[in-house]
Amino acid sequence: xxxxxxxxxxxLLPEDLRRFNPVTVIGAGxxxxxxxxxxxxxxxxxxxxxxxxxxxxxxxxxxKQIIPTLRELGLPTEGLTNRLVIEQNLERALDGxxxxxxxxxxxxxxxxxxxxxxxxxxxxxxLLFSSSSGLKASDISxxxxxxxxMLIGHPFNPPHLVPLVEIVPGKNTSSSAVEKAVAFxxxxxxxxxxxxxxxxxxxxNRLQSALFREAIxxxxxxxxSIKDLDEIVTSSIGLRWAAGGPFLTFHLGGGKGGFPAxxxxxxxxxxxxxxxxxxxxxxxxxxxxxxxxxxxxxxxxSEKQLxxxxxxxxxxxLHALNEKK
Numbered sequence: 001x002x003x004x005x006x007x008x009x010x011x012l013l014p015e016d017l018r019r020f021n022p023v024t025v026i027g028a029g030x031x032x033x034x035x036x037x038x039x040x041x042x043x044x045x046x047x048x049x050x051x052x053x054x055x056x057x058x059x060x061x062x063x064k065q066i067i068p069t070l071r072e073l074g075l076p077t078e079g080l081t082n083r084l085v086i087e088q089n090l091e092r093a094l095d096g097x098x099x100x101x102x103x104x105x106x107x108x109x110x111x112x113x114x115x116x117x118x119x120x121x122x123x124x125x126x127l128l129f130s131s132s133s134g135l136k137a138s139d140i141s142x143x144x145x146x147x148x149x150m151l152i153g154h155p156f157n158p159p160h161l162v163p164l165v166e167i168v169p170g171k172n173t174s175s176s177a178v179e180k181a182v183a184f185x186x187x188x189x190x191x192x193x194x195x196x197x198x199x200x201x202x203x204x205n206r207l208q209s210a211l212f213r214e215a216i217x218x219x220x221x222x223x224x225s226i227k228d229l230d231e232i233v234t235s236s237i238g239l240r241w242a243a244g245g246p247f248l249t250f251h252l253g254g255g256k257g258g259f260p261a262x263x264x265x266x267x268x269x270x271x272x273x274x275x276x277x278x279x280x281x282x283x284x285x286x287x288x289x290x291x292x293x294x295x296x297x298x299x300x301x302s303e304k305q306l307x308x309x310x311x312x313x314x315x316x317x318l319h320a321l322n323e324k325k
Contacts, residue, residue: 013043016187020098020127021045026090026114027103028055031131031159033062035101038160040083041075042188047085049093056086065304069161069311094121099184101153103131111140119144127180129153134201137170148174151181154202155190161314163191166202217278219293220286227297242317 013021022045025036032048036059039046048059060081067077087093094100100122104114111130118128128150130140141147152168159165165185169178178194185192195202201209215229224232240249247259254262280286298306 014187016183017042017044020184020187022047022097023099023101024049024093024097025101025103026050026093026118027131028052028059028062029103030062031155031157032101032103033059034066034158034160035103035131035155036084037063037066037070037080038075038188039101040080041070041077041160043083045083045085047087047093047097049087049090051088055088059084059086065307066158066160068308069158069315072311072315073161090117091121094118097122097126099127099129101129101131106132106135108135108139111135112143115141115150116143119146124149127151127177127184129181131155131159133205136198136200137168137173138198139170141170141172147172149177151177152202153181153185154204156204158311161311161318163189163318164204165190165192166204167192167194168198168202169194170198213280214277216280216282216286216290220280220289221278225297226290226293230297242321 023039024047025032025039026049028036028048028050032050036046036048040063048055052058063081063084067080070077070080085093100118102111102114102118104110111132115128115130122128124146126149130137130150130152131154132140132152133154135152137147137150137152141150144150147170151170151173152166154166154168156162156164167178167181167185182192182194199206211233215233218224219226219229244252250262250266251259253266254260257264
């Protein structure tokens with residue numbers, strides 16, 4: 001087990017990240033390990049905390065699988081784990097932390113109790129981020145004495161690759177904490193976006209959920225298979241939205257008249273479709289039907305192979321998007 005006595009300082013750490021060093025990652029699941037790999041590749045010292053008995057093995061194996069993608073992103077990977085500290089004791093993991101990126105279970109009671117513990121071991125300048133995919137910072141920090149430095153830093157999976165981070169302050173989050181949050185994620189090369197108000201699920205997941213609900217409906221109605229639906233999305237709206245997003249797409253779809261012309265000519269037909277969208281329930285029958293189709297479509301390919309193919313495609317899209325800037 002690694003200890004805090006390990007030499008973890010990095011004299012080559014970029015100046016814009018120095019004030020955010022070290023970082024404590026709580027939770028060594030898929031998101032936590034992805035964050036850890038990115039933080040390390042950016043030169044930060046990272047302490048990983050989790051109660052699982054196989055913590056060290058899981059973290060090192062997860063980072064090993066991520067290294068090829070980091071290289072494709074142009075990030076250094078030599079000696080990547082030299083600044084990694086595995087620490088199962090929460091107090092020691094948080095000692096001196098400038099940033100905490102929490103990735104625990106999506107249970108409000110768990111997170112409230114956890115943050116109540118966290119604030120006992122950090123100072124008031126420490127940024128406290130939750131990677132929660134839907135819980136509000138105001139609710140998570142409800143039992144904290146000093147919630148001003150707690151906010152949502154929600155990534156899209158995998159965080160080391162997908163640029164977006166939704167920053168969602170709670171009702172008690174200070175403006176200075178929000179400014180520091182933006183500076184931190186920008187220094188990491190991420191695309192932080194501060195939401196103007198709290199809402200369950202934030203923005204990206206709400207959009208994803210809306211599309212996924214209709215995708216399930218179409219599969220259950222026998223209109224398409226799971227695999228066909230995936231191909232439809234990647235060959236049409238996925239491609240269009242990656243290049244321009246829904247509003248720009250429809251602005252261009254309005255021709256010389258732009259978005260107003262689009263709404264005038266095609267808006268009524270689109271609105272009529274809204275009333276006809278499906279409202280499936282994830283009951284046992286639905287879960288079984290979808291699971292059987294998913295296994296039939298993708299079960300004969302290893303998870304590692306599917307992830308590698310996904311990452312290659314996403315890297316290609318990212319490179320193309322970066323070329324226009």
